[in-house]
Amino acid sequence: MNHKMNAGMCIASIAMIGLLAGGCVDRAALMAKEPPRPKSAPGVPAPVAEPLNEEWRANARNEIDKALNSSDPILRANGVEAAQEALGAQASEQILAALRDASPLVRFASTMATGRLRLRAAYPRLLEMVNDPDPNVCVGVRFALHRLGDTRFSHDLEKYARDPDRGVRANTALALGLTGEKSAMNVLRPLSLDREPMVRIQAAEAMWQLGDQDGLNAVVAGSVSAAPDSQIVSILGLARPRDQRVSEHVRGALVSDYPEVSIVAARALGWLESDEGFTVAMNGAKSADARLRALAALALGAIGRSDAQGTLNRLMQDPDPSVRLSAATGMLQLKPPKM
Numbered sequence: 001m002n003h004k005m006n007a008g009m010c011i012a013s014i015a016m017i018g019l020l021a022g023g024c025v026d027r028a029a030l031m032a033k034e035p036p037r038p039k040s041a042p043g044v045p046a047p048v049a050e051p052l053n054e055e056w057r058a059n060a061r062n063e064i065d066k067a068l069n070s071s072d073p074i075l076r077a078n079g080v081e082a083a084q085e086a087l088g089a090q091a092s093e094q095i096l097a098a099l100r101d102a103s104p105l106v107r108f109a110s111t112m113a114t115g116r117l118r119l120r121a122a123y124p125r126l127l128e129m130v131n132d133p134d135p136n137v138c139v140g141v142r143f144a145l146h147r148l149g150d151t152r153f154s155h156d157l158e159k160y161a162r163d164p165d166r167g168v169r170a171n172t173a174l175a176l177g178l179t180g181e182k183s184a185m186n187v188l189r190p191l192s193l194d195r196e197p198m199v200r201i202q203a204a205e206a207m208w209q210l211g212d213q214d215g216l217n218a219v220v221a222g223s224v225s226a227a228p229d230s231q232i233v234s235i236l237g238l239a240r241p242r243d244q245r246v247s248e249h250v251r252g253a254l255v256s257d258y259p260e261v262s263i264v265a266a267r268a269l270g271w272l273e274s275d276e277g278f279t280v281a282m283n284g285a286k287s288a289d290a291r292l293r294a295l296a297a298l299a300l301g302a303i304g305r306s307d308a309q310g311t312l313n314r315l316m317q318d319p320d321p322s323v324r325l326s327a328a329t330g331m332l333q334l335k336p337p338k339m
Contacts, residue, residue: 041254042279048307049337056313056331061087063316063328068094073103075321080106082325084113086301086332092119099125104134108171111140115147116178123148135160135168143175154179161187166196173199177206185210192218201230205237220249228258235261239268247272254280259287263295270302278303285311293318294326301330306337 064086067079080098083091098110099122111129114122122144129141130153139160146154160172173191176184184206191203192215201222207215222234235253238246253265254277263284266277277299284296297315300308308330315327 041251041276042283044275044278047275047305047337050306050309052306052334052336053309053313056309056316059313059316060328060331063324064091064332065094067321067325067328068098070321072321073101073105075325076101076103077105077109078322078325080109080113082329084116086329089117089119092117092121095119096122096125099129104132104137107132107134107137108140111137111144112175112178115140115144115175118147120148123150135163135165136171139168139171139175143178146179146181157184158187161191166194166199169194169196169199170202173203173206177202177209180210182210185212188212188215197227197230198233201233201237205233205240208237209241211241216246220246223249223253228256228261231256231258231261232264235264235268239271242271242273244272247274251276259284259292260295263292263299267295267299267302270299270304275303275305278305278308282308282311285315290318290320290323293320293323297323297326297330299330301326301333304333304335306334309334 064079064082067075067082070076070079076098080095083094095110095113095117096119098106099114101107101110107129111126113119114126126141126144126148129137130145132138132141139157142153142156142160145152157172157176160168161176163169163172169191173188176188188203188207188210192200192207194200194203200218204215204218204222208219209215216238219234219237222230223238225231225234231253235250239250247269250265250268250272251274254262254269256262256265262280263277266280266284269275269277281296281299281303284292284299287293287296293315297312300312312327312331312334316324316331318324318327
């Protein structure tokens with residue numbers, strides 16, 4: 001798989017690359033490893049107030065640093081996303097360094113992180129990257145510059161929305177939704193009719209992020225699609241604006257026939273300030289499949305209960321580096337217990 005294809009897979013957030021970049025999932029083999037799916041979501045135990053373990057949190061920061069310095073560009077890109085989500089502006093130095101990475105996937109991830117965090121120190125480097133050889137990176141640069149108040153290149157996103165590469169079009173939709181600009185709807189509406197499902201889903205999510213009802217309707221439809229990967233992207237897209245009105249749609253996915261969909265629904269509910277998926281995520285952390293363990297770690301982080309830290313600490317010692325990184329991200333997202 002080449003770097004351009006990898007960059008295009010950022011539509012579901014870099015944290016999902018480990019699931020989507022591995023190619024087609026062997027559903028039969030995956031489901032054979034898992035117990036039958038329940039008809040109703042399992043009960044959730046009452047939270048146990050556990051003080052946050054500072055040694056484990058320090059280990060989590062070290063794990064993110066290891067990912068950022070990995071020889072694997074996908075892991076480095078995931079490391080950038082983890083740094084943005086778990087450390088925020090505290091990771092500005094690492095994110096700025098990633099703007100000079102040899103891999104376009106990593107450069108794209110770092111431009112998006114720069115824009116989301118509005119890292120002013122990146123401005124000179126972003127100007128140097130305006131004509132980056134990778135069109136995905138060019139999209140990320142324009143998004144970041146727009147967020148920093150330099151809109152001179154923002155109209156170029158209309159051109160990238162017509163790019164022949166579906167990944168570039170999808171990433172353009174992602175960027176437009178994150179700008180928060182209602183005027184982006186003029187570009188997103190045509191993208192919502194794109195011939196490629198991945199572009200349509202990302203455009204719908206971006207429209208919903210901007211408060212559009214048609215976008216919401218399309219994302220809800222995607223959440224019950226026959227394709228599990230579309231369900232995953234759509235469920236996360238439903239919850240990303242943190243609008244409580246979508247809780248019922250997300251809650252129903254906790255009992256999906258596909259374990260990865262259920263775990264992603266647990267994560268989405270965490271974004272909606274609900275721990276209803278806590279048991280689903282804890283069970284997923286015990287899976288024989290590394291993808292499910294990684295998704296479960298992200299779900300536990302989104303839920304934020306401090307009594308998940310023992311499980312996350314165990315996952316930080318997993319043999320799979322993507323699981324360790326997801327667990328580190330989750331560990332740093334846990335909230336201090338209410339005493």
